[in-house]
Amino acid sequence: MDHNNDKEIKHVFNSKIQHKHRVPIQNGFVFKFVKKDNDFIHTFSEGSFLKKLGLSSSSVVGKPLSGFLSGDQLNEARYCYETAWNGNIFSLEGSLNGFHYVASLTPIIINSEVVEVTGTVFEITEYRxxxxxxxxxxxxxxxxxxxxxxxxxxxxxxxxxxxxxxxxxxxxxxxxxxxxxxxxxxxxxxxxxxxxxxxxxxKPKENMEIRNVNIHSLVSYVIEFMKPQAILKDIQIVELIDSDLTFTTRCDPNQLTQVLINVIQNAIEATSGRQQKIVVSLKNVNENDFLIEIADQGDGISQERQKRLFEPFYTTKEKGTGLGLMMCKRIIENHDGSIEVNSQPGKGTTIRIILPKVSDF
Ligand SMILES: Nc1ncnc2c1ncn2[C@@H]1O[C@H](COP(=O)(O)OP(=O)(O)OP(=O)(O)O)[C@@H](O)[C@H]1O
Ligand SMILES: [Mg+2]
Missing domain, CATH: 1.10.287 (Helix Hairpins)
Structure with a gap:
């Protein structure tokens, strides 16, 4: 190991100004730490990514890892820090508070002894x-x-x-x-x-058969069609349709019916309590769009699961195929509309389908 070279590296990393020049801290942050009394203490930290993670230079510098991490994250970071402190360059990819990053730790070795470790973290959330x-x-x-x-x-x-x-x-x-x-x-x-x-x-788009459709009648028809299933579970399907909403839209009625059946079916399957309601509403959004809302009082869906709902084959049901919602999304997007999920575990789920009143198919 070339000791003169080590000194030069140490000099460079000790200078705050050099850090700014050497590292694109807009997309990440740099930091340094030493091992003291069997704990890792940060001696430097700067970069915009700190703020995104809910940290700041002052909340990191002078603090051990346990000052801002806990649980598994603390254990993992300690392992990485220890590896670097033992003289190894260490790289990893990870995530914190919903942000993703790549990080590398480089030990600064002087006279065959690690005196400090420098770390660089780059945010890669968008890329990932x-x-x-x-x-x-x-x-x-x-x-x-x-x-x-x-x-x-x-x-x-x-x-x-x-x-x-x-x-x-x-x-x-x-x-x-x-x-x-x-x-x-x-x-x-x-x-x-x-x-x-x-x-x-x-081939969903090729199969579309676009016609003029009275959307009020279509929604009422689906509700009537699904009622016997709901009654079997002692669930009430309530129809809330503004009486002046009698517009005609251009869509594929079979596909739209399929979407509503899938969504109401999911709502019925998610509802276990007796005498609960599924409210299906048809609303005006503005002069261009209308909204079909299906609200249940069922199990709800956790944030983590909500991210996966539209994935093919994502199901939590023993006999489900996990294609229902994915198909709904495809159909609605082919109709230039959008579908949103709002859910609170233990309280229920609301699916909002927004569609244009007139579309250029
Ligand atoms: N209203 C709802 N309440 C609670 N969970 C829901 C609701 N709608 C969907 N889910 C969750 O989303 C998952 C995916 O739904 P999706 O309709 O795509 O598939 P599935 O119902 O499991 O199977 P299938 O292909 O037979 O419809 C469900 O397994 C369920 O966990
Ligand atoms: Mg389903």
Whole structure:
């Protein structure tokens, strides 16, 4: 190890001004620490990312790690600090308070002894989010390709199996066999639904059949259609439609019906208490847009889970496929609209679907 070189490095890092020149502290921060009495004490810290993390130079300098970290984060940071203090350069990627960063720790060694460790942290939240988005899109297009290929292959044998099961059922005189065949038919129906969902996800826009639709009638129809299911669980579906909202919109009525069925179905499945309500409202937003709101008093969804709702195959249900909300989002976006989720665990969930009154399809 070249000791003169070490001294030069130490000199550079001891100077606040040099830090500013050497490190783009707008996108992160730099810091230094030493080990004293078996604890790591920060001796320097500067950079705009500190503020985003809810920290400041004064809340870091002179303080040990436990001054601003706790739990697992404290243990992980201690491990990294210890590794660097033992003479190793250490790099890591991590997150704190919803922000993502890459960090590196470099020990300053003088006379074969670590006298100080310098750290640089760069924020990569935006970069990481765009990478995740790209991955999400890739996942979707892969699913699309898979869907188109597999669905056709599965559909034909599925149709003949269903036909044969029905024929056997007609010829059967045995009650137990009948029960088994009934279960087999139900399961075949389920596979058929999944295959159809897959095909839909592959080419939703091409399948759109746009017509003039009275939105009031469409919402009322879906509510009537879903009522028997709700009644079985002793849930009331309440319709709140402004009487003057009788406008006609251009949309694919089958697809919009599918969206409302999916969302109301989710609301019913999330509601376990008896005599609870699901309120479906149709409201005017402004002269261009209208809103369909579905509010339940069910389990609600935690913040963590809310982020994943529109992912394909995200489900918390034993028999769910996790394609329902993803399909809803696709359909609504193809109609130039948007769908939002608002939820409080233990209190309920409100889904807001905003659509244009007139669209140029
Ligand atoms: N109103 C709601 N209240 C609570 N949780 C909900 C609600 N709507 C959706 N969820 C959560 O979001 C998940 C995804 O919903 P989604 O409709 O996409 O799939 P699913 O209902 O599980 O399956 P399926 O494909 O059969 O619809 C659900 O498993 C559930 O955990
Ligand atoms: Mg669902």
């Amino acid at each position: 989010n765009s990478v995740l988005k790209i991955q999400e899109l890739e996942k979707l297009s892969l699913i699309g390709e898979l869907a188109a290929g597999i669905a056709h292959e599965i559909r034909n044998p599925l149709t003949s199996i269903t036909g044969f099961v029905q024929m056997i059922q007609e010829r059967s005189n045995d009650e137990i066999t009948d029960t088994y065949l009934e279960i087999a038919l139900q399961e075949l129906k389920r596979i058929n639904t999944i295959v159809n969902d897959f095909m839909f996800i592959a």
